[in-house]
Amino acid sequence: MSRPTGRVLTLLELLQSGGTRTVAELADRLGVEGRTVRRYVDHLIDLDVPVESVRGRYGGYRLAPGHRLPPLMLGEDEALAVLLGLLAGPRAGLAPAERTAGETAAAKIRRVLPRHLAGRLDTLLDALSFTGRPSAATDRPGGAAPPDTGALLTLADAVRHRRPVSLRYTDRNGRPSERTLHPYGIVAHAGRWYVTGADAGIGEDRTLRLDRVTDARALPGSFDAPAGPDPAERVLSTLAAADYRHEVTLRIHGTPEGIRRHLPESVATLEETGPGPGRATETESETATATETETETDADRAAGRWLRVELRAERLDWLPPVLAAIDRPFVIERPEELRTLVTALADRLASHARRA
Template sequence: MSRPTARVLTLLELLQSGGTRTVAELADRLGVDGRTVRRYVDHLIDLDVPVESVRGRYGGYRLAPGYRLPPLMLGDDEALAVLLGLVAGRRTGLTTAQHTASETASAKIRRVLPKHIARRLDALLEALAFTERPGAFDAPDAGVLLTIADAVRHRRPVSIRYTDRDGRRSERTLHAHGIVAHAGRWYVTGEDARINEDRTFRLDRIADARALPGSFEAPVDPDPAQRVLSAFATAEYRHEVTLRIHGTVEQIRVRLPAGVASLEEEGEPATGRNRATERWLRVELRVERLDWLPPVLASLDRPFAIERPDELRDLVTALADRLASYARQAPPRETDVMKRHS
């Protein structure tokens, strides 16, 4: 690559880093004079790169936003970071409905990587393992995601067409407070303007989103992530479970996170001060099945009492009896083990 061409590409990379760059700064970085900088800018404009000239004392050049994405200059580390982000996004389900966009973007970056970097990337991907199996998640539509994000940022009402888990369709006006990625899915939390209540919606179940005129006042501390977790913990399921567990908030949250259970002490949420103090906490959760709870309670290794349901008490007792019977058994003799595997 000739030196003038390399300098033009370096100029593009400098402009892509953001902000306005003065002619003097660009000339110093490129090792040329101001007239040559202007000539290089003309080369970029001839290539349809949207470069703007900024007048004034602190003027210079900057990239203008446009409909066409200007050519990107990525360093080796930047290219690897983008590719790994795409891999992780596909694995965890945090992509939009345009799956091919993620795949083609990966292919384009992969194709232009230097050979030594590509080999190192292949080695990393071969060695990389995930603790969770890839899920078959329904991804949201990119247009819906961007429309709602804009509504969150500018506090504008948005009209959505939503299909709930039972297949019922409805049209709602939402005052969206935030977008949350949780366990491989996208959610939006906000106030349903028709009923004036907080609601959480899965973005992949929104068929259409349309910004409405007007604006709304956001709550002082919306904390969208916490609202989504609270919605999970209080959702309607087959069983309503109430426990009292003696321990700290941190000890209990290790096995029963905020998306699964709510914690209270004397009627107040146990999320304030004295989180490290052991005391009796009221734990409430709603679940479809109870069979996974006895092992969780055993792994907590904290004193607990079951207020409801009685069925859970029976399951815990059965697990305790089963573990006690295992503990009383004598270990098998070596000859018996050899016979069993012969």
């Protein structure tokens, strides 16, 4: 939610609490100037919220007498999804003010939850852990779908009571399968959700992406939890050993901030490297792309430094547009296939630009 939109909603909540609120009071609560409060009031009026202006020494704004907005109606899965997102916020690197806002909003919603629904949320939170670390391996930035809430709750209950579950799962190649899993825990890592446990069919531990689970059913029986690493450590170990199709190494001349806007920590690692292509070896100069310069100008140096960028991915087709958006000199060290894709994109763009 954008900051102005959030403040307009906060203004509405303040007015709904009753009474007349002065402009000075509202400005102080919202952290804005008086004229901004008046603009926010105009936004509410445009949305058909009946805000009245009260003149006089104790004037200000109030809602029309007897007016209340209808209550927010959420289904069980919707309420749990919203609450989980709010409660997960403090573990996702949010700023302190955003963490406080998330916790406050979660407390308000939780107070009106039916008891059984609050219990399901507690079960899920008990089964959930966070790695607190970014991932350098990805299919495509931001490409992960949210997990199915029903499957998430079923797995959380199975983790708590040590019950096996039957899963319908689709692997990275699109092959569907049915598996019996003894789940150890649910882990949130780098914007994705995972379940880790023992695959009863093959007798080995597995880490599965929850957005690829389409159905989960509890089975009779129970299992003993193994000793050893906790679920978050198991997920990190599995991802570190995963065999991704492409390992990409680039050198980009720019600032960490500029590169991170397009390749965040969850996608790539950055480290400072040596001199640019102008001072590189002959082999390195031969691999430089057409976008790089032979020597660094003063303007180049002011714009940043040479940084080594490494990532792993299943596909490469999303990377050329990202490199074009970064718009800084770069060298492709590996793989050769990426160089071909970048050249093809450059040729297409040049062809389009030459059209009358």
